Amino acid sequence: MANDMIHDIFSGEPxxxxxxxxxxxxxxxxxxxxxxxxxxxxWLSLAALVVGVGLAMRGATGHCMVKSAANSL
Structure with missing residues (x-):
């Protein structure tokens, strides 16, 4: 299960x-x-941490799921 999640995060075209x-x-x-x-x-610190890590992962992988979904509309 964890391997599938890791694959989903790091897969996709940049x-x-x-x-x-x-x-x-x-x-x-x-x-x-x-x-x-x-x-x-x-809770505010936790929210900031989640947002920060999400942005850092977005930049590190080069793939943004939101941008991908918006382009497919």
Missing amino acids: NLTTTERAVSVALGLGIAAAAAQPRPNK
Whole structure:
């Protein structure tokens, strides 16, 4: 089951430009680092961490499922 999920995340044709990938990685790592700061609201930190990791993964893989779905409409 975990192997299928890993395959789904890292499969797919890259559909991002080099600039989009670089910006996604930079923003993702910045947001994830900001989430590591102590905050009174732990849910906000968790949400920031999830968004940051998602952006970093988007940039690292070069594939955006949202962009792919929007292009197929």
